[in-house]
Amino acid sequence: MILIYTHKITPRVRYIFRHILSRILLIPVSFTSKIEDFVAHDGPKISYTKMPLGNEFFIKSNELLFEQGVNDLEISMQKWDDIPCFFATNARSAIPFDIFAASFYLITRYEEYLPHVKDHHGRYIATQSLAFKYRFLEKPVVDIWAFKLLKILQEKFPNYTFKKRTYKFISTIDVDNAFAYKHKNLIRTFGGFFKDLIQLKLGEVWSRLIVLLNFKNDPFDTFQKLLRLKKDLKVPTIFFFLIGNYTSFDTNVSASKKKFRLLIKDIVDYAPVGLHPSYFSSQDASIIKKEKERLENITNMPVVRSRQHYLRFNLPETYQILIDLEIQEDYSMGYASHIGFRASTCTPFYFYDLDFEIQTPLKIFPFALMDTTLNDYMKLTPKQSLGKIKELKDEVKAVNGTFITLFHNESLSDYLRWKGWKRLYESMIKIATS
Structure with missing residues (x-):
């Protein structure tokens, strides 16, 4: 256990220290604002404040974790060795920037609360993000920072036993169109x-x-192959079904069709199933509630996982709706137009609501890439896509993170725009699990 001293223990401080130290580095933490308790502690300890108390491990704090609400912050980028970082500290600090404030800014998607232009689907645009502008979108910098910090902590506290987390891979499948015809x-x-x-x-x-x-x-009926690969290659796989009413953006088979319902019932016997809330649901609780109940009536079990169709979500409104409907996990955190790490982390994290200044029970699982991004947006060939997939997987593996991919049942069809892509999914799994 590491004791953290700070002059004021805020919800932001608790949230981000636990994410960096406990969830990424597997180090238990406790907090104190009493100097005498900190001085008396004879185990590993870190002070996080404006000035060091003595010769302890000290990180100079930025004001961000002691503020409330959202302000237009001035971000000045620098480098920690070869890794981009921001919120510079001073010479007395153990590291050259405030890792906790910078990580909080990225993970909470602070910049998405600020005024911004949306794309034609009403989504936050990747090219507006700090990660894109400073070319670290394809790196999980929060995890990279954490592991660089770990090396320094190991040198400072050589007698402390640090645990090591293991790399994980999760394949997720969106079922926008269960059948082509x-x-x-x-x-x-x-x-x-x-x-x-x-x-x-x-x-x-x-x-x-x-x-x-x-x-x-039917060319889009690739479900038996997906289940076979899940079983043979022992891959954790989650299916997200779109069961909303028909619109020009929601074109799946009607949930009233017996064959579609039987498909969902069959899948749920072999893999976890989640909701894929329809296009217009992102700010309408009644739509998500109706679709959640519809899926629960088919599966006869509570729906606890969700991913927004077209990745349309607005912070914090969409996540607040999911929380009210008792959704426990969301898998929407990524961009349609770009591969990489939207929240700059490859570690699942709890959504922190900047409106209410609380850590919520909704756990966010950020994905690293999507098949339609590679094909439709980036215009890559399957061979070029495998190269990108390997690069992202290697980034995640280097920090023993969780590599999450997003594919569609359609992309295994070898039909229409997916001609030549039939084997990509299986090749991707072999790369991800090697």
Whole structure:
């Protein structure tokens, strides 16, 4: 256990010290604001304040963890060896910047509370982020900082036994369209035929016809392969089902269709299942509540996991809705347009609500990459994508973090825009687990 002294123990201080020291470095912590208790403590200890009390391990504090609300902060970047950092300290500090304030700024997504321009889907734009501007979006810098701090702590406290966490991999699958052609209503089926005919997509007309006549399996029905890979390669896999009402952005099979319900029931026997709240749900509690109840009626078990469709969420409103609906885990923390670490960490963390200044019970699982980002946004080939996947996996493995990927059942179909991508998912898993 490490004792932390600070002149004022705030919710922000408790939150970020526990994330850095306890969740990343597996070091138990306790806090005191009494100098006499700190001086009397004969074990490892850190002072976090404006001036050192003596020759102890001291980190000069930035004001951020003692403030409330959100202010437009001036960020001046520097380097800690070769790693970007900010909130500089002074020569008496054990490290050249306030690791705790900087980590708090990144993990809470502080910058997303500030005025910003949204994209055409109403999402925070990756290129506005500090991580993109200073080229560390593809590095989990919070974890990298933590492990650099660990080395210094080991030198300072050589008799203390430090534990080591293990690398983890989680595969997540979004089911936006369980089937390409099957189990759609007549209006959608005939509408699809006529649209393809008008656009002279004769190959798709033919594919649709032979699938509907049961001469060929639906190309998006890749679930048995996903479950087989999960079993054979022993990969933790979570499926997120979109079961909202039909809109131009929510085009899955209706949740009233028996075959779709049976698919979900079948999946839940082999893997955890979560909710994929529909496009317009991010600021409407009634929509998420309705869809959560709909999924619970199918699975006959509580829904505790969620990922927003199109990754549309607004801080803190969307997360506040999820908390009110007793969702325990969210997997939306990432960008559609860019790979990397939106919250600059590869460690699951609890959402800190800057509106109410509290750590909430909602646990955020940040993902590192998405198949549609590689294909649609970055325009990479499958081979180029594997190179990027390996780079990100190596970054996570270096800090024994949690590597989370986001794929869709469609990307295993080898159909339409996914032509040539059929083997990528299996290759990705082998890289991630090697």
